[in-house]
Amino acid sequence: MFVVLAPGIEVCRYRNTIRxxxxxxxxxxxxxxxxxxxxxxxxxxxxxxxxxxxPEETADRVVREAQRRAPAN
Structure with a gap:
């Protein structure tokens, strides 16, 4: 399954400043x-x-929802 983590431009910029x-x-x-x-x-x-x-919440949600969101074959 293809997942795009898309927090938005402003969040990306902010997260970079706190690294x-x-x-x-x-x-x-x-x-x-x-x-x-x-x-x-x-x-x-x-x-x-x-x-x-x-990051932990993101990973947990991906694992929890991936199967349901995956396209049917």
Whole structure:
């Protein structure tokens, strides 16, 4: 199953500022990347808004809901 973790541009920027300085990355193309992903992928997979979740909560929810959300074969 294809899952896009999509917390939104502002959350991505914020999360980068609170990372350990050694783990931060310089990236100024959020808007372009977001638009390209939406254009190229459309409604493919599960676009999961993780803005209000911790990494642990995100992982737990993916595991819990993946089978139900997976397309039927």
């Amino acid at each position: 350990d300085p050694r783990e931060r990355f310089d990236f100024d193309g959020y808007e372009g990347l977001d638009a390209a992903m939406k254009r190229e992928l459309g409604d493919t997979g599960w676009w999961f808004d993780t803005a209000a979740l911790t």
